[in-house]
Amino acid sequence: MSSKLRVAVLGAQGRIGSEAVKAVEAAEDMELVAALGRGDKLETLAEAGAQVAVELTTPASVMGNLDFLIGHGIHAVVGTTGWNEERLAQLDTWLAASPQTGVLIAPNFSIGAVLTMKFAAQAARYFESVEVVELHHPNKVDAPSGTATRTAQLIAAARAEAGCAPQPDATATALDGARGADVDGVPVHAIRLRGLLAHQEVLLGGEGETLTIRHDSLHHSSFMPGILLGARRVVQHPGLTFGLENFLDLG
Ligand SMILES: NC(=O)C1=CN([C@@H]2O[C@H](COP(=O)(O)OP(=O)(O)OC[C@H]3O[C@@H](n4cnc5c(N)ncnc54)[C@H](OP(=O)(O)O)[C@@H]3O)[C@@H](O)[C@H]2O)C=CC1
Numbered sequence: 001m002s003s004k005l006r007v008a009v010l011g012a013q014g015r016i017g018s019e020a021v022k023a024v025e026a027a028e029d030m031e032l033v034a035a036l037g038r039g040d041k042l043e044t045l046a047e048a049g050a051q052v053a054v055e056l057t058t059p060a061s062v063m064g065n066l067d068f069l070i071g072h073g074i075h076a077v078v079g080t081t082g083w084n085e086e087r088l089a090q091l092d093t094w095l096a097a098s099p100q101t102g103v104l105i106a107p108n109f110s111i112g113a114v115l116t117m118k119f120a121a122q123a124a125r126y127f128e129s130v131e132v133v134e135l136h137h138p139n140k141v142d143a144p145s146g147t148a149t150r151t152a153q154l155i156a157a158a159r160a161e162a163g164c165a166p167q168p169d170a171t172a173t174a175l176d177g178a179r180g181a182d183v184d185g186v187p188v189h190a191i192r193l194r195g196l197l198a199h200q201e202v203l204l205g206g207e208g209e210t211l212t213i214r215h216d217s218l219h220h221s222s223f224m225p226g227i228l229l230g231a232r233r234v235v236q237h238p239g240l241t242f243g244l245e246n247f248l249d250l251g
Pocket residue numbers: 010011012013014015016017036037038039040056057058059061065078079080081082106107108109110146223
């Protein structure tokens with residue numbers, strides 16, 4: 001058997017999965033051992049000797065796939081969205097029964113998006129108001145995006161730690177959705193527009209000034225270095241890792 005990392009891709013015909021297949025094939029230290037789509041048998045992964053599976057399917061499919069992967073000791077790099085406390089608790093239970101297995105869940109694999117989250121959390125305590133706007137292609141099935149949800153959670157945690165007051169908002173009447181989704185007290189607005197891929201703005205407002213932190217993923221190639229890094233690192237990190245920043249030296 002070669003010394004290359006044996007990698008599989010789930011969701012291999014999808015928008016990001018098809019790019020991931022090409023990226024793994026092009027990586028000198030990796031071998032693509034399986035590329036599965038909907039309906040393909042997961043047993044193929046064990047037969048092919050996959051060490052790591054890159055999971056890029058749908059929120060409806062990801063848990064079933066992870067149940068199989070963890071149960072078979074196959075490490076997972078997960079980009080699929082749809083995470084909540086209940087799902088993460090289920091993962092913890094599965095991982096407790098397979099303690100050598102590593103799972104990385106990355107709400108976003110692009111370095112710019114990871115930095116956006118970090119900078120937004122750093123800035124959040126210094127401004128009275130903060131709102132998140134995420135903008136995506138209209139084929140996206142979930143809203144708000146996993147990245148925007150995570151960004152808002154990090155902002156809220158930073159503000160709580162700093163003892164910030166609730167945001168000012170005098171809205172007394174509003175159409176449903178007009179003020180966005182409330183994620184831990186941070187309004188998150190989702191735009192779906194033909195021509196876009198994946199974009200996010202964090203708008204912060206204080207007395208007499210605003211700060212806007214914006215990130216644009218212009219092509220799925222922006223996610224590939226993070227996916228490859230995740231695959232290389234997850235095999236050395238048993239248990240659940242949430243966020244690619246844990247595998248980066250961001251200071
Ligand atoms: N973390 C990150 O940086 C990024 C995350 N994403 C996330 O990745 C996910 C996929 O996005 P995207 O590629 O745009 O979506 P697509 O719909 O283009 O791709 C999903 C693919 O998964 C397939 N699929 C569904 N169920 C299964 C299954 N059980 N086993 C194998 N394949 C399956 C689908 O097949 P079918 O068409 O037949 O349903 C489809 O080909 C989303 O949750 C998205 O938010 C996307 C980009 C970056």
